[in-house]
Amino acid sequence: MTQPEWGIKLSRYFIIPQRVILAIMGFLAILNAYTMRISLSVAITQLVVKKNHSDEGSDTAFCESDDLDSDSSSGGDFEWSEELQGFILSSFYIGYIVTHIPGGLLAEKFGGKWTLGLGILSTALFTMLTPLAINEGGSTALIIVRVLMGLGEGTTFPALSVLLAQWVPVKERGKLGALVLGGGQVGTILGNLLSGIMLDAWDWPVVFYVFGGVGIIWFFIFCFLCFSDPTTHPYIKPSEKEYLLREMGSIGRNENLPPTPWIAIITSLPMWALISAQIGHDWGFYIMVTDLPKYMSDVLQFSIKANGLYSSLPYVMMWIVSLSSGFVGDWLITRRILSITNTRKVMTALAAFGPAIFMVAASYAGCDRVVVVVLFTICMGLMGTYYAGMKLSPLDMSPNYAGTLMAITNGIGSITGVISPYLVGVMTPNASLLEWRTVFWVAFGVLCVTAVIYCIWASGEVQPFNDPPQKRNIEAEEKQEKRKEVH
Template structure:
């Protein structure tokens, strides 16, 4: 059976838009495994600090490694160790986001012009190659070489969210947007879960280098499968059925990606109150999210003194909760909107507010739980779980504001938000030189304040309506809108 025949037989198992959503979900899974694995690997790469459990009990006593059942040596034995300071580690962890920010807007423009398929897949392929090269850079070039390589990884992965937004805008009808959008974007949480858990497992029994080799190879496998099965839009997809094509025509309108799309109306976008509010909410969410992604394993190791495998295990639990709640809240949002119980605008504001206020409160609770490890983990799991409601909230809001320029909008919001990925690990490094609980408590209070301020701004200015600048003046008529409204009129009659 040829590759094409295999793809054809696979495509008929599920609607092609669902296949696209599944592969988009897996795209974020592999992207986040490569992004987050360093947060666990760095525990085994860096020489541990010499300290004692003093400072008013701000450092918890060591936990016996209950998971090392095979009599293995400790994770740091016979491995290359680096003497990086807390600030240097902060720069290593944050450097990915320097490159990540740079390619967001170019990635969105390329995806809108040439389609999301290759913009997404080639970016992840390049990130996979740089991930595999990370151990070589660390051993032969030190932390500066790792910083450079992580910046290159960020350049490759910076196209991911803009390209996915373009794919979703081309494939997903409005009535399925919260559900499928939450499912796809929830891949980031599953990627974090797998990255933490499996990376901890690999480091327990193998050299830390294997963490990077493993995730790089998995991502290359994804690239091959995605390239065979997925297309940028329904019009160019030979795998789509006539039934699904008719359905998407009725729900979305014109299926072929517009090639006459004028340049992105940046002036109108940056003057838009809903857009500025969306950027503000993205900054607030990303600040808290990136602190958790980059530094939660360090908190588990440096403050709670967990062994490395338990660091990976317990650091992964919050993301399982976050993914489950993101999917459930996406279905709830679609149900409430579809029944006319709430408007799209109110839904975006409600779920965004829940995703910011309650997580901020629970991470503060974690910082006041001392060395009660199970209570701390419980607070973190609850906080990150509730944060999952942000996906049917502001995360899909760019698709509401402008389906035609969804890639550019996602690039702008996610790119600016990703600046917090540069700042937050460095901020943590400066604020926690002794890695004590009291130092971390200050970090969490700052995070709560940022959550509250950005949420208030978003709730005042957000909108779920398509903006006028979605339809450029160069078009005599907004054809997509007319096609869609005409199809809806035919269905209603």
């Protein structure tokens, strides 16, 4: 596709390379997705009637209230059981699972731009409808809206995988991939922190209006700045296009790909190792993202403002580690200190065994708030190395089908987003410290077992099912043979 003259003129005004702009907008896409997703986790502590522990038996353990601001933690008017709260928080992932594979297929066929953009836009619109749903329909309407939010957001990671595969060379994949995927941590930080501040200052609907409105603004900026691949970008600099062509060999979407090789993918041992690691990561991550504010409120008895602050600190550390581990991963690969496969395995192992240990340790710190926050911060910080580990494996294993691989792994992993918050609600009917300790021990087992499977069978090499030209070459050779026979 010939670049238009107006595009060449406009490209002069862009100092930052377009692949970096795409990475920044991808980072902001995930950031917005997470703020919209987790805002309810903080807001629900102000929606429900605060649990009274004064009459509980001696077989449970509770911490004393936060004396700094005990009145602000009085809760709301909705009498939702812990089990119902768990189902409400998990309902988002019911929709989230459904659109992963369709989102990956659509992004591979039509490009990642609109698959990503429209998904975030729909999530933003339903986020802004959340207060209306709660006030008019209660828990049932809230569950429906959360499922619809999940349907929109389910395309996010598959579409971004396709975009990164088209825009980012291998030697930049660690740092730019970590930048993009780090949006999850920053979104969690801002979602927790700003939700706590807004809930302390205003009524709870403001949280949903603000985060939904920011998502809509992002959509319009993204539509102007970003495109599915370098060949369709009207104002990319010719020098950058030449660089990408030199580094990647091809900078356009392969529209002649044969049907997705489903059998080869689902029978691939490295693929199942990747799915295993994704399940372990998501189990631990979703418990922390979805339920850490409830733990801070119900067990540690933090005020709402303190809850938002201390629930966000672990993700500050996680973001810092995810970015730095991306640079370390690229350095290990480019210096040939470790292969791609071993780099991904080391990062993934560190991100599983470390959090498993510190998560359990936090539950044994009891009511020492400082120690608990420090341990949770270390726990989530170590989890940040996932983003230079197994999260990049779909791009390593199959650039052509990265969206499909990300959709499969993230979709299956997201089933834990349905199970784990609901299971937490079932396991913590009294919201006690001892009940939560059991939750963290279960997470310990899931994280460790799945990481061992990944470290044994995972691969960072391009898999055979990625290479469709072989089939087309055989067909071309057969046609050529027939022509020879005719002549």
